Amino acid sequence: MSVISKYDRFSHVYDLMETPMELMRYGSWRKEVFSGLEGRVLEVGVGTGKNIPYYPEDCEVIGIDISAKMLSHAKKRAAGKKNISLFVMDAEHLGFIDGCFDHVITTFVLCSIPDPVAALREMRRVCKPEGTVINLEHMRSSDRKIAFVEDLLNPVTRSLTGVNINRETVGNIRRAGLNIIEEKKLALKDVFRLIRSKP
Template sequence: MSIISKYDRFSRVYDLMETPMELVRYGKWRKEVFSGLKGRVLEVGVGTGKNIPYYPDDCEVIGIDISAKMLSHAKKRAAGKKNTSLLVMDAEHMGFVDDCFDYVITTFVLCSIPDPVSALTEMKRVCKPEGSVINLEHMRSSNRAIAFVEDLFNPITASITGVNINRETVENIRKAGLRRIEERKLAMKDVFRLIRSKP
């Protein structure tokens, strides 16, 4: 089953599935990450639009997702927000010109994109030289015990939901040619991290 089919299928229950983490951690992280943004922002993998309420009103936000059914839920969250546009688009092949966004953002998305390095390379391309790429993600831990569990369960999560819980996201960012300027460990040792990079 393709990643599009999987996310189309889960679109109705996606928010419900993440409710516990949203209440305990995700909402707090989203508020912190988005509060200081300004200018033109691209959110890659906007999904059901959970980040939309956290963007400052003076941002111009463009959200893309490969699943039209996920976007149908995001459109409800974006209703009445004149600064937000939503488009069906593949993160690995974006239809934007070079150097056109002040910020490019993902939250818990790089785990499910089939080729994350290609997507990150595209993010670098569309981000202005003075801009920032911000990735709030979960990834493979450097802790051997946690990484063992992630590797053990990854075939199951990847098969059912399309989510890879053992992605080497820091290495993928490096492979894409992005220059890390900040890396913060947020939870579960270093599974959840906030990474800011420059093109």
Template sequence: MSVVSKYNRISRIYDLIEAPIEIFLYGRWREEALSNLKGRVLEVGVGTGRNLEHYPAAAHVIGIDNSEGMLEKAREKAGGMQNLTLLLMDAEHMEFPDNTFDYVITTFVLCSVPDPVKALKEMRRVLKPSGELIALEHMRSSNRLIAWFEDLINPLMYFLIGDETTRDTLENIKKAGFTIIEEKNLAFKDVFRKIRAKP
């Protein structure tokens, strides 16, 4: 089963599954990362729209996802937002011109994109030279015990939702040609991180 099929299948209960971690961790990270943005913003992997409430009116947001089921939930959350457009689109093949966006946002997405470096190269392409990638992601820990646990649960997570817990996302961002300007550990040592990068 493809990653898209998995997300279409679980889209109706996805928010319920993630509710505890959203309440205790994700929600405040989203608020801190997104609440001061302005200009043209692309959110890659908008999912069920968990970030939408955190974008200010000064941000003109385009959210893309390749799961119609997840987008349906995002449309429900969007309500009457005038500064938002939601599109069905593949992160690895984006239909935007070069140098379009001031910000590209990913939140817990790069673990499930089939080819994360290819998708990141697309993100770099559509960013303006002065633009910025902001990524809230989980990734393989440098702590051996935590990494062992990630290796242990990786097959199950991939089977259930196409989520790979063992990716070196920081290195993937560098491979795509970005320059890291901030790397901040958020939780569980260095599993959850905020990364800001320039194209």
């Protein structure tokens, strides 16, 4: 089953599935990521629009997602917000000119994109040279015990939801040609991290 099909299938219960983590951790992390943002922002993998309430009103936000059904929920959250536009689009093939965004953002997205390096290269391409790529993600831990469990469970999570819990995301960011300027460990030692980089 394709990534689109899986997210279309889960779109109506996606927010419910993530409610515990949203209440315990995600909400506070989102506040940290989006506070102080300004300019033109691209959110890759906007999903059901959970980040929409956190954007400052003076940001011009474009959100894209590969799943039209996920995006239908995001459109409800964006109703009445003139600074937010939403489009169905593939992260690996962004339909924007080079260097047109001040910030490019993902939150818990790089785990499910089929070719994350290709998507990150596209993010680097559309980000202004002085701009920032911001990735709030979960990934494979450097702790061997945690990584062992992630590797063990990954076939199950990938099969059921399309999510890979053992992606080498820091390495993928570097392979895409981005220069990491901040790597902040958030939870489960270093499974959850906030990474900021420059083109």
